[in-house]
Amino acid sequence: MSNTIVELRDVAIYQRENLVLSEINLSVNKGEFVYLIGKTGSGKSSFMKTLYGDLPLTQGSGMVTDFDLRALKERDIPFLRRKLGIVFQDFNLLPDRTINDNLLFVLKATGWKDKEEMAAKIEEVLGRVGMKTKGFKFPHQLSGGEQQRVAIARALLNDPELILADEPTGNLDPQTSVEVMKVLQEINRNGRTILMATHDYALLLKFPSKTLKCDGSKVFEVVQKSV
């Protein structure tokens, strides 16, 4: 089996007719933790959207897990998304139901049927993010950091091959950001591949890892200076 989770060759990314990024050549291997950095408007979100099939790939070639992005049809997208865990800046939890029911909703929507298996899975993912005892709460009863932990737990439900996190600490204070980051690091240590877009350079210094930068419509790997 291939060790590569993401492979982009000569990719250009457009928003409508505007070229956002071009000549992208990169791969992400299984088990890596990769940052995607760059100024606001440099194309980080467009890059992430291309990987999860929200922005069609029209130029170059791209593979994400075993999906060919150029050949991706509308009907393939739910299947691609099942191989991915996606975490956003705003936690996107459904406000009208408890944490357990938020997770149950996703399991049912992705084809799970067995009640006991679903309950066990929910307990497992909440345990991984340190939220096992809070499943009965509603999102508004949790802090931002706790809501983001739940969003990460939700991303883990279908054992994704790749976690795409777009500014996951963007709405959190510095200390809470570090806590959420530790959760992501732990998940990565357990073997999961993570690609995280961020503009939080303090986190990069605290948790150094492979870093890709969007700048001047290019994406390139940067070598972090040691602190």
Ligand SMILES: Nc1ncnc2c1ncn2[C@@H]1O[C@H](COP(=O)(O)OP(=O)(O)OP(=O)(O)O)[C@@H](O)[C@H]1O
């Ligand atoms: N739906 C859209 N339609 C047209 N242009 C868009 C759209 N979304 C983004 N853009 C443009 O594409 C470029 C890249 O935006 P993108 O959101 O990918 O940047 P970003 O690096 O994620 O920025 P931020 O850190 O502010 O989220 C910007 O010039 C933006 O104005």
